[in-house]
Amino acid sequence: MAGNSRDAGRSVTARALSVLTAFDLEHSRLTLTAIARRAGIPLATAHRLVGELELWGALQRDADGRYAIGLRLWEIGMLAPLNTSLRDAALPFMQELCETTRENVHLAVRDRWDAVYVEKLTAPRSVSIVSRTGGRLPLHSTGVGKVLLAHAPAVVVHEYCEHGLARHTPYTITEPGRLGRELHAVRSRGFAQTSEEMTLGNCSVAVPLRAGDGAVIAALGLVARSVRAEPSKLVKPLLPAAEAIRRRLLEQAGAHSGVG
Incomplete structure (x- = not known):
């Protein structure tokens, strides 16, 4: 599949970062499917990484199931x-x-x-x-x-x-x-x-x-x-x-x- 070919050879860190950079000003709230597509990773990989990032606080899930950047990531960014x-x-x-x-x-x-x-x-x-x-x-x-x-x-x-x-x-x-x-x-x-x-x-x-x-x-x-x-x-x-x-x-x- 195209998603798997794009994902081949990428480190876990690179894939996790691709999940975070899938968000931008025009795409501040994304479904899991949209995250996988924009990050260029398989849906199963996106599901696992998004779950870990949500647990840590880098992402947060809305009531409608869409994801957004979490407060923990903002707190870390403020230390720059x-x-x-x-x-x-x-x-x-x-x-x-x-x-x-x-x-x-x-x-x-x-x-x-x-x-x-x-x-x-x-x-x-x-x-x-x-x-x-x-x-x-x-x-x-x-x-x-x-x-x-x-x-x-x-x-x-x-x-x-x-x-x-x-x-x-x-x-x-x-x-x-x-x-x-x-x-x-x-x-x-x-x-x-x-x-x-x-x-x-x-x-x-x-x-x-x-x-x-x-x-x-x-x-x-x-x-x-x-x-x-x-x-x-x-x-x-x-x-x-x-x-x-x-x-x-x-x-x-x-x-x-x-x-x-």
Whole structure:
């Protein structure tokens, strides 16, 4: 059978991970059959693994028999350094940004070809956006993504362009040469900006967030409606916030270095 051929040679760990990664934003609740199909494993294998994962708490079963990610897995995920150090350091300053600008505030890191959103804050009357905490969006069409790509190694930029620059709106940059010039401008002026490149009607501005050695570890950004946004005004509060977060991270590192 096709399911068995796809499953051949895979370790138990790989199969268990394939069960968990069968879930995503569009498939947050799945039947056992759907899990087996999306994970590429036989139904009998899925039944055994799902039962073990449910018993441990990585999955939970609803009243209608569908499965979802369990609370235990969320608890484990909250122990990741991104949450215990970067997010904790940035959150107070992100909240202040959200209150003062009344716009959406993003904190993101790069994972291969994507900007992964570590935290997202939304003001009551801010523009609607497609990002979500824990979600992924492209690097070339988002403000935080452009910052992360601009400060990535040259080989990463080359491979990213070779991978293909998807068009999300008529204004998305899809030409490698043009993107290269844009990334150079990001490094030169110290911030990135987009204008309706990910979502029509929205623009974004983002700045790098640096570690103590100067390396860019994340990007901090704002998203607003294009009709009312002025990049110079949006970037003005971002820069001191990024510097404050950098100092907070240095303080955390000092506190965890064994002093005292």
